[in-house]
Amino acid sequence: MAAVPPPVTFRLPAGWRPQPAGATPGLDFVALHETPDAGFTANITVALDVATGDDAVEVMADGAVERLAATEQDVVVHNRAVLGHAPAPGLGQDVRLTTLVDGVPVELTQVQVFLPAADVDVDGRLAVYSLTFTATSAQAPRLAPDFQALVGSVQAVTGGSSGGSAPSGA
Numbered sequence: 001m002a003a004v005p006p007p008v009t010f011r012l013p014a015g016w017r018p019q020p021a022g023a024t025p026g027l028d029f030v031a032l033h034e035t036p037d038a039g040f041t042a043n044i045t046v047a048l049d050v051a052t053g054d055d056a057v058e059v060m061a062d063g064a065v066e067r068l069a070a071t072e073q074d075v076v077v078h079n080r081a082v083l084g085h086a087p088a089p090g091l092g093q094d095v096r097l098t099t100l101v102d103g104v105p106v107e108l109t110q111v112q113v114f115l116p117a118a119d120v121d122v123d124g125r126l127a128v129y130s131l132t133f134t135a136t137s138a139q140a141p142r143l144a145p146d147f148q149a150l151v152g153s154v155q156a157v158t159g160g161s162s163g164g165s166a167p168s169g170a
Contacts, residue, residue: 009155010153044146049130073105
């Protein structure tokens with residue numbers, strides 16, 4: 001039987017409400033902000049995956065941008081930076097894009113953070129936590145500190161055998 005990556009815990013800031021588990025395929029956790037802007041509801045997602053190779057985190061980040069570009073308009077990586085240190089540094093990227101909300105173009109900012117769990121071996125592969133924050137360009141500066149706080153609170157749950165993610169203190 002394949003090893004399962006450990007779940008994570010994190011603190012969900014006030015003003016965000018979790019959605020039912022499994023509501024969005026491929027995501028372990030989704031939270032929506034209580035105040036939409038321009039018809040768009042800001043969201044935070046968390047997914048857990050495993051990867052192989054020295055450039056696994058970069059490949060995951062590139063893949064995330066490619067998936068956005070397949071469905072959205074004007075997708076541009078505005079900034080990309082290495083996070084943390086060896087043996088398993090993470091990666092953060094700020095992506096700007098345009099989506100349609102009720103047929104009207106809305107400019108969005110998406111911040112993607114890929115956090116490898118350096119001490120977690122999953123059958124020789126690296127566990128990577130993908131955290132994503134998406135908001136309108138107008139809302140992003142005000143809500144970004146919430147996402148930064150959530151990312152700073154992420155911790156792998158060790159000693160368990162089930163996958164998935166769960167907030168704490170929501």
